[in-house]
Amino acid sequence: MSFALSRNVAAFLLIGTLVAPGSVLPARAETSLQAPVVAEKADKDDVSSFHLENGLEVVVIPDHRAPVVTHMLWYHVGSADEEPGKSGIAHFFEHLMFKATKTYPAGEFSRKVAEIGGQENAFTSYDYTAFYQQVAPQALEMVMTYEADRMENLILNEDVVKTERDVVLEERRSRTDSDPAALLAEEVNATLYQNHPYRMPVIGWLHEMQQLNLKDALAFYQKYYTPNNATLVVSGDVDLATVKALTEKTYGKVPRRAEPGNRQRPQEPEQNTKRTVSMADPRVSQPSFQKMWLVPSYTSAKPGEAEALDLLSEILGGSSRSRIYQALVVQDGSAANAGAYYQGGSLDAGSFGIYGSPRGSATLTDVEAGIDAQIARIIKDGVTADELEKARNRFLKSMIFARDSQSSMARIYGSTLSTGQTIKDIQEWPDRIRAVKVQDIQDVAKRYLVDSRSVTSYLMPEDGKPDQKIEGETPASGETQQPEPPAQGVIQ
Amino acid sequence: MSFALSRNVAAFLLIGTLVAPGSVLPARAETSLQAPVVAEKADKDDVSSFHLENGLEVVVIPDHRAPVVTHMLWYHVGSADEEPGKSGIAHFFEHLMFKATKTYPAGEFSRKVAEIGGQENAFTSYDYTAFYQQVAPQALEMVMTYEADRMENLILNEDVVKTERDVVLEERRSRTDSDPAALLAEEVNATLYQNHPYRMPVIGWLHEMQQLNLKDALAFYQKYYTPNNATLVVSGDVDLATVKALTEKTYGKVPRRAEPGNRQRPQEPEQNTKRTVSMADPRVSQPSFQKMWLVPSYTSAKPGEAEALDLLSEILGGSSRSRIYQALVVQDGSAANAGAYYQGGSLDAGSFGIYGSPRGSATLTDVEAGIDAQIARIIKDGVTADELEKARNRFLKSMIFARDSQSSMARIYGSTLSTGQTIKDIQEWPDRIRAVKVQDIQDVAKRYLVDSRSVTSYLMPEDGKPDQKIEGETPASGETQQPEPPAQGVIQ
Numbered sequence: 009m010s011f012a013l014s015r016n017v018a019a020f021l022l023i024g025t026l027v028a029p030g031s032v033l034p035a036r037a038e039t040s041l042q043a044p045v046v047a048e049k050a051d052k053d054d055v056s057s058f059h060l061e062n063g064l065e066v067v068v069i070p071d072h073r074a075p076v077v078t079h080m081l082w083y084h085v086g087s088a089d090e091e092p093g094k095s096g097i098a099h100f101f102e103h104l105m106f107k108a109t110k111t112y113p114a115g116e117f118s119r120k121v122a123e124i125g126g127q128e129n130a131f132t133s134y135d136y137t138a139f140y141q142q143v144a145p146q147a148l149e150m151v152m153t154y155e156a157d158r159m160e161n162l163i164l165n166e167d168v169v170k171t172e173r174d175v176v177l178e179e180r181r182s183r184t185d186s187d188p189a190a191l192l193a194e195e196v197n198a199t200l201y202q203n204h205p206y207r208m209p210v211i212g213w214l215h216e217m218q219q220l221n222l223k224d225a226l227a228f229y230q231k232y233y234t235p236n237n238a239t240l241v242v243s244g245d246v247d248l249a250t251v252k253a254l255t256e257k258t259y260g261k262v263p264r265r266a267e268p269g270n271r272q273r274p275q276e277p278e279q280n281t282k283r284t285v286s287m288a289d290p291r292v293s294q295p296s297f298q299k300m301w302l303v304p305s306y307t308s309a310k311p312g313e314a315e316a317l318d319l320l321s322e323i324l325g326g327s328s329r330s331r332i333y334q335a336l337v338v339q340d341g342s343a344a345n346a347g348a349y350y351q352g353g354s355l356d357a358g359s360f361g362i363y364g365s366p367r368g369s370a371t372l373t374d375v376e377a378g379i380d381a382q383i384a385r386i387i388k389d390g391v392t393a394d395e396l397e398k399a400r401n402r403f404l405k406s407m408i409f410a411r412d413s414q415s416s417m418a419r420i421y422g423s424t425l426s427t428g429q430t431i432k433d434i435q436e437w438p439d440r441i442r443a444v445k446v447q448d449i450q451d452v453a454k455r456y457l458v459d460s461r462s463v464t465s466y467l468m469p470e471d472g473k474p475d476q477k478i479e480g481e482t483p484a485s486g487e488t489q490q491p492e493p494p495a496q497g498v499i500q
Numbered sequence: 501m502s503f504a505l506s507r508n509v510a511a512f513l514l515i516g517t518l519v520a521p522g523s524v525l526p527a528r529a530e531t532s533l534q535a536p537v538v539a540e541k542a543d544k545d546d547v548s549s550f551h552l553e554n555g556l557e558v559v560v561i562p563d564h565r566a567p568v569v570t571h572m573l574w575y576h577v578g579s580a581d582e583e584p585g586k587s588g589i590a591h592f593f594e595h596l597m598f599k600a601t602k603t604y605p606a607g608e609f610s611r612k613v614a615e616i617g618g619q620e621n622a623f624t625s626y627d628y629t630a631f632y633q634q635v636a637p638q639a640l641e642m643v644m645t646y647e648a649d650r651m652e653n654l655i656l657n658e659d660v661v662k663t664e665r666d667v668v669l670e671e672r673r674s675r676t677d678s679d680p681a682a683l684l685a686e687e688v689n690a691t692l693y694q695n696h697p698y699r700m701p702v703i704g705w706l707h708e709m710q711q712l713n714l715k716d717a718l719a720f721y722q723k724y725y726t727p728n729n730a731t732l733v734v735s736g737d738v739d740l741a742t743v744k745a746l747t748e749k750t751y752g753k754v755p756r757r758a759e760p761g762n763r764q765r766p767q768e769p770e771q772n773t774k775r776t777v778s779m780a781d782p783r784v785s786q787p788s789f790q791k792m793w794l795v796p797s798y799t800s801a802k803p804g805e806a807e808a809l810d811l812l813s814e815i816l817g818g819s820s821r822s823r824i825y826q827a828l829v830v831q832d833g834s835a836a837n838a839g840a841y842y843q844g845g846s847l848d849a850g851s852f853g854i855y856g857s858p859r860g861s862a863t864l865t866d867v868e869a870g871i872d873a874q875i876a877r878i879i880k881d882g883v884t885a886d887e888l889e890k891a892r893n894r895f896l897k898s899m900i901f902a903r904d905s906q907s908s909m910a911r912i913y914g915s916t917l918s919t920g921q922t923i924k925d926i927q928e929w930p931d932r933i934r935a936v937k938v939q940d941i942q943d944v945a946k947r948y949l950v951d952s953r954s955v956t957s958y959l960m961p962e963d964g965k966p967d968q969k970i971e972g973e974t975p976a977s978g979e980t981q982q983p984e985p986p987a988q989g990v991i992q
Contacts, residue, residue: 280683284775
């Protein structure tokens, strides 16, 4: 427990903002990740990549401003790759990777990193599982030695499985089962995705987590924790030649154990209904709603569509300058908070969402209708060239901020390469954002934001209804919040 | 096409009323099947069963009133056993079984049955796939010979796969894709079941059916079409000794090819939300709604619960004498049709449903509120002893009618034995129905019919809303219908 928690706290500080399909994250942080960017063409040559003979892909992103390196190993396996009935195994396995190996006792790797003032953590999402450390450059070989070792030499037995299963079960209890918003989010995903495994929670369904066993763990390790199923990203104060030499010396010794094959998951059927998912719980004080649509991701979209969806979310509800925020929070004051987001950083289908909370005498229904009206306006009249230009600039600027951190850069490259895109896709992304036209915004809004194919969720106080005024608990007039959808993060 | 259609028409006449979890069937026909019955203790000894050495289970139900036998072979595999991404393979395979074998050309078996005036068909549901013929007793050996032959000698190649895939795709287009109620029912199931494969349509999702291939078919045949994964039921003008001799001569020669193992499907997590699924379509003239709950099936329930759910559905809405029908259709005239049903005949979780259509100036919301009030009354005040007694008598009487048909009996035994129950369960069922007490009815209503864990569907004309009055299309005052939920059957 304490081990898991301390890892989680560190991860939240360092990672905190990863994108997962179906999860809800602050719109700003989210776009900085799903939509990877290199700000200037001049930087393109800085990123190199190569493959070791065992199939491990290595990406090097030099940044010599500070004597720090970020080392992130991304396995191309996440909860959406789990077998039916085995939900939670990907995240469970992330935990098991911190156990003893044939070479080193449990905890030694973490202790070594801590001793030199480094940071480390790991996280699991729908499409990937990643392990990272941030250390001084001279410690890179040490980190690679331990990380390569646990790719091959992990000791799995009944004892470690039982112990760590209790840890993840407790994690589920404290993060999900005790939180109405988290429980609602699970059922929203299970409703939004009718066939795709994104429907299942990353942490797993409780009754399936309880059954995870040694046999499952061994099979998972064997199939997925093989060098040809991973991408190593090293960013920071390091050069290509050093990384080449060090990876050959460490990871290069790990044999290719399996061929995981194509990542073919069951895809969504055509959706033809409007759905709602409601929860009323005494622990809820501030009512809120969300409406979600299945839309293409950067990987699955036709050229230009994902970029247009990103800018549509920016114009509609990505910041306090957005249409939704200006109309509902600033002008008519019906919402304490409202916005829109696009989650396009997944291997399969992505999602587009709007959200809001009422203020004063307004109800959830009022806020929903107010946002719907903003969508209807864009579908009918489109956006202006000036509005698009400003949104594009805000958007690109936020990407430049993301680029300023070596760990953000490592996350951008790692998550993007783990979800079916290429380094070229990442590098050309700003140009593709620049190419989006006014008409493209209206087109994707019209094509995808169709009310009769949406899933709306309502989170309410006990006995609440969407059209019911909530007394006394909403922020007083004047108290508004920055647009920020309820958090439901990647799992560490 | 014409082949499939002619089979379908015959099946509809003969079978027409099978129970499938998540499907909606006339309440009366449905109870006659999910809740198998032998009316009198004196009959118990009439049913015998034995196993062949290859594992085939054989059940014999003599009935000498007419010179006819019903021969039904039940494979313990249905759509809920399909692998992810392979939805529709079970039903597709049912079609393939009518192709040529190494021994006989395609169509010969069907032709022979037709020549002697017999009937034949096949059907697929969530938990089983069955093939049957009804013929004169002297043709039983012939039928067994052909049926045993195709268990072992089916010829599968690219040609038959491609041809028959086009047939099932056309079946999906004509039965599902062109019918708003069928499309809605699919998405209701995909919402009601968040994790269990009952969420997937028996016929399959279109995009997955299109990908079904020879490799899938070969693997499916190899794994599931083995004698130790089947139950043969022979009912009618035949005796045990004859069936023993004939089965040993025919089926006895088929080798055991695989061990399909336990039928462990992913189970449902705890559900914590109220959900709605809505469709508005210009082809809809009569609006209707349904509300469904996940409840235990006869196989998964604690002792007595399934029987109490059956009688609750009878009291609440199983006939024109029921509370719902009397209150909404007869007394206040707000509903053209309304009722309740329990689907308890599945291997895993079952469902309980209520449904209704408005009449005159009433809206869907009015009818739903009227039914909700009837449920609330039972939860608060229970039912009377007299009411329970009358419902029990109606219920048992309807079972006796079902028993009067040898094909119904074969279906009852076949479906029940294919979904985890035993012959003893079937034979003791009337006594268990007789043991249900007044308090049991209130208990299951309170435990399971919880609005905050329900899934409600609304089918409406174009631009319709649940609280909107539909003009001109509803039956005039006085025109009412017998309680009968919208049909969504087992697939032939």
